[in-house]
Amino acid sequence: MDQRRLEYLQRILNSRVYDIAIESPLDRASKLSARLDNDIWLKREDTQPVHSFKLRGAYNKMAHLSAEELARGVICSSAGNHAQGVAMSAQRLGCDAHIVMPVTTPKLKSDAVRALGGKVVLHGESYTEAFAHAVELEKQHGYLFVHPFDDPDVIAGQGTIGMEILRQHQHSVHAVFVAIGGGGLISGVAAYIKAVRPGIKVIGVQMKDSDAMVQSVRAGHKVALNDVGLFSDGTAVKVVGDETFRLTSELVDDFVTVDTDAVCAAIKDAFEDTRSILEPAGAMGIAGLKQYVAEHQLTGQTLVAITCGANMNFDRLRFVADRAEAGEEREALFAVTIPEVRGSFKRLCETVSQRDVTEFSYRITDGDEAHVLVGLSIKNRSEVTAICDSLTEQRFSAISLVEDDLAKEHLRYMVGGRSSVCGSERLYRFEFPERPGALMRFLSSMHPNWNISLFHYRNHGADYGRILIGIQIPDEDLSGFQEFVETLGYRYTDETANPVYHMFLR
Incomplete structure (x- = not known):
């Protein structure tokens, strides 16, 4: 194992996520398992206190800041889930949190950030535009920037999910399916799994209209998208991170791109098995798993999908219900x-x-x-x-x-x-x-x-x-x-x- 991989393994093992996050359950999806003729498990990050995995990385980063750094206040850019993680972490650590969110962010998420004490600034149509504005505010006011994905401590916090999966399911696992936006989640999960049980495949899942990581890995360099689809706002990233690109290129086995109908169908699948309503980004792992099974004609395998978020706007449900049947x-x-x-x-x-x-x-x-x-x-x-x-x-x-x-x-x-x-x-x-x-x-x-x-x-x-x-x-x-x-x-x-x-x- 090279030095950088060993460093990430140590960071993950020493993460402080459990000061605020829970060890989320790994639940078997019995209905989906029967339909796909495989053993399907869901890593339920939608059950976290802010209904998303983002709390892990945000808190792990902020818990490693000095008292002087916390006193300056923190700032981040986010489509919603990272924002809630930063806001809750700041509330726990007693510091100010300034959150720049795209104007397209669902009201459910921006309201949740305000309820946690975060000071919300709406700017730009996408994460990338919100990020650029947050960087400007960081320079103007001296805040400390908490990156949503391209930071070793954030990546390590997300990597604890991979650690929990292997601890909770110690038998054979064929593949783990992970949604990708900027790449922090899959980088952390892959860093741990490939260090401990390298035979398990890590499969990345992106939306067809927001596939910056897939295009970047295939091109061998970072590719910036001109536009991204906004249905899955949690993964609408035009440019992936430097570190997440490096880790994903080295560690991830394969990728699947899915469309809106497939994600709507996956939201329905999750509801039928768990009675939870996932947001689009949260259901992407299931959608990718289903597509991978169909393309590779897999049977009898153990497969895990990370359900990474459940901050769904209620008024989107009508659209999801209409498109789920087509997606299925x-x-x-x-x-x-x-x-x-x-x-x-x-x-x-x-x-x-x-x-x-x-x-x-x-x-x-x-x-x-x-x-x-x-x-x-x-x-x-x-x-x-x-x-x-x-x-x-x-x-x-x-x-x-x-x-x-x-x-x-x-x-x-x-x-x-x-x-x-x-x-x-x-x-x-x-x-x-x-x-x-x-x-x-x-x-x-x-x-x-x-x-x-x-x-x-x-x-x-x-x-x-x-x-x-x-x-x-x-x-x-x-x-x-x-x-x-x-x-x-x-x-x-x-x-x-x-x-x-x-x-x-x-």
Whole structure:
């Protein structure tokens, strides 16, 4: 073992993280293990007092400062989790903490820093811009800078996670999966694991739109990104550290890059096994593990993912829930063209009736064709071609939107609009029990003279489904339609007089 590796091993063994941090549990993910046919373990750093591993490195750095240095006050730049670690450490050590955070930082994190006594300064769109401003303030006021990742004491503090994993699981481990932003976590974990049990693989995981470390290692020098994706704000780093680049290049075995959908699916996986809600950066290790298993067709191996944070903004959950099914390859979205004639929509529903429908969006037009957005549950991506083929056999034109971010992020919520041929249309909202056949029962019971002119359905995972439906009903049939909906027994609301309907859809 060379001198520098020995130095890091000594630093890790002598870290003072346990003055403030806990030894986080290593929990087996039983549901994920069964699904992936491997033994999956989660290192639960989301259970730390600030719901992130960052507390370890921040406190270890600050605990080694002299009383004179602490009296000057500390400053750091952070997207949120390091900031909370510095703020809590400063509170414990009795010094001032000045925290520069990007303006894109979730409010949950900035509020948490203020609650811990940190003095927050919002500046810049990314970590890199916040970092540059923090350096300016450091020079102006003489504060001591606590780097979020490129500092030996910070790296050593994070390395205690690797020490705990090997102590908690003393049997064979094939690989440990670690999220990478600036590289402090993976540098510390790899430094310990490769010193003690070098046969265990350390796999780094980055977002595809924030992969500065992957690009740097492959290029053999540090690469600065022009832009970074902000979904995983905790890993949105344009330039990695000098020391973290050196350690990662030397010690990390492989890398995986994952996309937003995969991370959303991993957040759902963690919730199903632990009932905890991870932030995107916190779920990246799971997403990378799943992708690595699929790419290498691993079975029967022991794999560990570090769930490194759980500071999730509540208002992000809707987006995560929508994208998780796509990330898990459990939902496929299609654009289907059908002839604009009576019965076509019902025939489309019959064609896909053997699958769980997750979404239908349709609006009558003044042409010969209609375009319908259809979401269907699938077991894996290979079923998409078969679904397109079955729709083609019924003389429908179908386009898969599985890889289309425009459709998944925006179009699915915007289809519809006004129609010049929606005369005698009435608009209703229905709630019906979410069970197989409920939708077809509704369509099959309708009188053939009633034409569907608008339809929207989205599966929300509840016990009941919600449908918005426009129906063209002749005036003389209104009493018959009223009898029809009463017979169905589904809860409904007549929205025909709703002013929003007349503003945007009528």
